[in-house]
Amino acid sequence: MSDIILGIETSCDDTAVAFVDENGKVLSSMVSSQIKIHEEFGGIFPEHAARAHIHTILPTITESLKKINVMEHNIKAIGVTRGPGLIGSLLVGTNTAAALGMAWNKPVYGINHLRGHLRSADLDEKRVKYPATVLLVSGGHTFLAYMKNKSDIEILGTTRDDSVGETYDKVGRMLGLPYPGGPAVDKLAKNGKPTIEFPRPMLHEKLEFSFSGLKSAVARYMTTASKLDTYENIASSFVDAAMEVLITKSKKALKQNRSKSFVIVGGVAASPQLREKALELSNKMQVELCLPPLRWATDNAAMIALATWDYIELGIHKPASPQLHLSIQDF
Ligand code: KG4
Numbered sequence: 001m002s003d004i005i006l007g008i009e010t011s012c013d014d015t016a017v018a019f020v021d022e023n024g025k026v027l028s029s030m031v032s033s034q035i036k037i038h039e040e041f042g043g044i045f046p047e048h049a050a051r052a053h054i055h056t057i058l059p060t061i062t063e064s065l066k067k068i069n070v071m072e073h074n075i076k077a078i079g080v081t082r083g084p085g086l087i088g089s090l091l092v093g094t095n096t097a098a099a100l101g102m103a104w105n106k107p108v109y110g111i112n113h114l115r116g117h118l119r120s121a122d123l124d125e126k127r128v129k130y131p132a133t134v135l136l137v138s139g140g141h142t143f144l145a146y147m148k149n150k151s152d153i154e155i156l157g158t159t160r161d162d163s164v165g166e167t168y169d170k171v172g173r174m175l176g177l178p179y180p181g182g183p184a185v186d187k188l189a190k191n192g193k194p195t196i197e198f199p200r201p202m203l204h205e206k207l208e209f210s211f212s213g214l215k216s217a218v219a220r221y222m223t224t225a226s227k228l229d230t231y232e233n234i235a236s237s238f239v240d241a242a243m244e245v246l247i248t249k250s251k252k253a254l255k256q257n258r259s260k261s262f263v264i265v266g267g268v269a270a271s272p273q274l275r276e277k278a279l280e281l282s283n284k285m286q287v288e289l290c291l292p293p294l295r296w297a298t299d300n301a302a303m304i305a306l307a308t309w310d311y312i313e314l315g316i317h318k319p320a321s322p323q324l325h326l327s328i329q330d331f
């Protein structure tokens with residue numbers, strides 16, 4: 001067996017462990033979800049998240065090891081998310097990685113979660129060709145970037161306020177849907193029509209985003225409309241507005257920057273509506289669309305392990321200590 005990396009991801013509410021080889025082949029990946037714990041609060045309860053990670057991290061690693069016939073000498077290094085994320089959650093992952101590194105005598109690399117997402121479209125199979133225009137849409141971030149290669153990243157535009165994933169979650173809550181709102185809103189929207197003209201914030205202004213106005217418009221509509229449309233139509237109208245913003249800005253970015261690939265990563269990249277619109281756009285712009293398979297769009301540890309291979313290649317070794325606020329340019 002060739003060398004492999006153990007990836008550990010505990011930045012938020014998923015305890016994730018994976019083993020990935022140098023070519024991005026995922027030998028094993030497990031995600032222990034905390035949705036059941038947080039759904040009664042309608043969002044993530046940070047203290048509960050940290051406690052749940054403590055309970056699940058070692059059993060998840062043990063079970064992952066059992067699934068593949070891996071010998072200790074095959075593990076080249078351990079890569080663990082060092083940020084951005086919740087302090088309590090990050091501490092569980094980084095401390096576990098540090099302890100395992102000591103016990104097994106393996107180097108431990110602290111990894112930027114966002115760099116993990118950026119690499120997720122190359123898991124299982126190399127898809128991305130550079131230069132690439134990348135749209136990252138997760139619960140914590142929304143931005144467009146231009147990548148000359150897998151480590152040279154230029155931010156083209158980011159959100160001034162909420163991320164699109166966060167907006168999905170809040171609209172989901174307004175519609176009485178379970179947490180996380182993203183998949184539930186998409187599902188409801190499929191059965192509706194975009195009958196309400198919600199705003200498309202900053203649509204014609206450069207490549208920056210803003211989603212708080214859209215979120216407020218949905219809230220205002222829900223509290224002040226004299227006669228509410230169906231929840232299906234409200235969801236569909238919201239998704240339509242969010243998609244128009246994401247696709248219009250992506251088109252602008254693709255026009256400005258010669259790109260071989262158009263890459264979409266992060267939890268919202270699991271949205272069937274976004275996948276469909278992105279395919280239309282990439283056909284029109286004659287650029288190859290690179291999407292991570294669904295299981296690699298939302299948080300996982302395989303993307304962290306793949307990013308660890310990049311750090312090793314570049315000779316970058318960050319400690320396994322939490323950094324709550326990292327930008328995409330940070331390692
Ligand atoms: O990347 P991710 O798993 O975690 C962060 O790094 O934030 O993204 C989570 C976000 C949540 O806001 C969730 O509602 C959204 O991704 N999401 C979706 C879908 N699946 C997850 N949003 C829209 N459609 C989906 N199918």
Ligand code: ZN
Pocket residue numbers: 113117138139266267298299
């Ligand atoms: Zn994430």
